[in-house]
Amino acid sequence: MKSTAIALQTAEDSADTGAQQIRDAIRDAIVERRLSPGTKLSENDVGNLFNVSRTLARAALQALSYEGLVSVEKNRGAFVAYPSPEEARQIFAARRLVEPGILREAAARITPSQIQHLKQLLLEEGRLMGERGQTARRAEIKASGDFHLTLAAISGNAIMQRFMDELVARSSLVIALYGQSTISSCGHSEHGDIVAAIERNDLDEACRLMLHHIAHIEADLDLRERKSVGLKEAFEL
Amino acid sequence: MKSTAIALQTAEDSADTGAQQIRDAIRDAIVERRLSPGTKLSENDVGNLFNVSRTLARAALQALSYEGLVSVEKNRGAFVAYPSPEEARQIFAARRLVEPGILREAAARITPSQIQHLKQLLLEEGRLMGERGQTARRAEIKASGDFHLTLAAISGNAIMQRFMDELVARSSLVIALYGQSTISSCGHSEHGDIVAAIERNDLDEACRLMLHHIAHIEADLDLRERKSVGLKEAFEL
DNA sequence: GTGCAAAATATCGTATACAATTTAGCCGTC
DNA sequence: GACGGCTAAATTGTATACGATATTTTGCAC
Structure with a gap:
């Protein structure tokens, strides 16, 4: 190869x-x-x-x-990496901790053209959800994360942006491991709701929606300890 | 050597x-x-x-x-690293963003023995403030950061702990570059106030104090753009 | 055929070697 | 004396080499 x-x-x-x-x-x-x-x-x-x-x-x-x-x-x-359930919890706890703050900062500085850019992302995301096939699925996963990363970029804080990069990437791993629903990128519409709240300058609501959104992703996980099933247990019974 | x-x-x-x-x-x-x-x-x-x-x-x-x-x-x-004023601002913005959350998480899980540990740190910090000499100064700097890092450790989130590690270390650099007051570790007493607020379970106040504390450190900085003074400008006039 | 021990293999940890790029010094010209 | 280009030294970028550690295979005894 x-x-x-x-x-x-x-x-x-x-x-x-x-x-x-x-x-x-x-x-x-x-x-x-x-x-x-x-x-x-x-x-x-x-x-x-x-x-x-x-x-x-x-x-x-x-x-x-x-x-x-x-x-x-x-x-x-x-x-x-094969994140443990505990690691997975910590990753999402970290996101709940930082994303509302990032959102507030982003909303405070956002320009009309950046709002436009966000909407563009949403459109793209929606389009990918309609398509079939592996490549579309992968693109959709990426697009879903890009929404959060774009917000971090808009916030103007390079350090938080890098941190979010890490968190989103690790989240993708966690979802791959523990995600249940076939719908890989949960709640596309929730992204839209957040943008709408930002647009009408309702920050408290936007933060509430963000927290709800993260909780929603986490709720789709099955974080029970898996005892490395690759052994005989997989064949016994 | x-x-x-x-x-x-x-x-x-x-x-x-x-x-x-x-x-x-x-x-x-x-x-x-x-x-x-x-x-x-x-x-x-x-x-x-x-x-x-x-x-x-x-x-x-x-x-x-x-x-x-x-x-x-x-x-x-x-x-x-020679952090720019903008970088310095972002570092402290990041701290303002995450430390209240970490504090809340830590306060929710803190045990009596951990409170004891924190007080021990405070004592040590106070002792070092009294001493003279370079080694004492260095130890004091480290102890000052350790307070924040210990809080992150108590929060139980390894990811946030690592992030705080980075932020505290970079803060030290920023203070070395832009700090004005000779008192390297500002507001030791503020650490004590925070612990006191945690102890009486007044989280809102603890967060308020934490934000105040960070702002206090930042206020001691002179974040004006320095145009790499190592040149002729340093000798002209 | 099963279980254990020892050699063989694969893979990592670190050092050294060579190529590429930058920096500093030198010299000649203007 | 100042500027510009050229050569030499220093420093980084990457590859290879060798020793150490883990894993697999082999062989033998039971």
Whole structure:
């Protein structure tokens, strides 16, 4: 198997050049659920896949481990993160904690053209929901997260934006693991409601809706401890 | 110069072994202000200082760059971060955003022994304020941050705790750069007030005090744009 | 055929080596 | 004396190499 999916933006200004691209490519693959939780990411394989040395592969995996998307176990290797139910709860607790604040900040600074941009996103999201197929599903997942990330971007705080990046990405992992409903991106309409509340400047309501929205996503999860079923238990009985 | 200051905790379970120690050592040096913003951290020097190869030095610097304590510029090297006034504002905005929430969560779960622990910290902090000398000053800086970090730990959310780690460390950098008053750790008494409010279960007041406290720290900063004064301007006139 | 021990294999941890880029010094010209 | 370009030194970017640790396989005894 040769290098399959690269094709990302050219480059940023910071960080080491090569590793960044690999990092982003893997990150996208995880967020779009082409890579399942627990999948082993050996440095050799990653390096071969992107035609770089283990050095760069390793750097990329390290970077991903800082965001919690990959867990590296000493002398054993790197794996796509497999968040525990407790971790999942903490991720959503963190989102409940920060997203209302981000929303308030964003609403305070939002411009008409940015509102337009948000609506554009919503439209796109709705369109994807109608389509069929894996690619549409993946795009939909991404679009669903993009709504929250765009709000963070509008808030104008780069630090919170980066944090939300991490939280949204990890949320995607959690949903992949524990999500029940087939509807991957829950409550598209809820996004619309939030925008509407922002537009009529009803911040308290917007925050309430945001919290409701997050709770709604979380409610779709089945966070019972799974005892790594891959063993004989799966076949007994 | 040989290896000077190591002596940290032995090891953790995750991440690569060696780089972690170096990372922590440099991190401590930055937070305690033994390393000034803008100081160049060449991979060679770091490696020599800790008697490891550039590989590990590089990994440590990369890790620090993810926390925003070090900025690596492509093909130019790594430097102790020199946060811009805008960055400084965002750091404190982020703290105002998350710390009340963390405080509420912590207060809801806090046990008597943890309250005791907090008071212990306060005592230690007060003791250090009385002492003289660089080492006492450094310990005081660390203790001041530890109060906020302990609260995050008590909240029981590992994700928020890690985020606070980053925010507190970066705050230390900002204060080193833009702080005016000689009193490095402002408002020790404010920490005490917060604990008191928690103890009598007055959460709203505790949050109010926390926000006031953060604002107080920020008010001591002089966040005017400094046009990299290292040039001729410093000598003209 | 099952269970354990030991070699073989795969994979990670770290160091070293080489290529590419930037920075500093030098020299000649204007 | 100041400016511009050229060469040399220093520093980073990436690859390869070697030793250490974990995993799998093999072989043998029971």
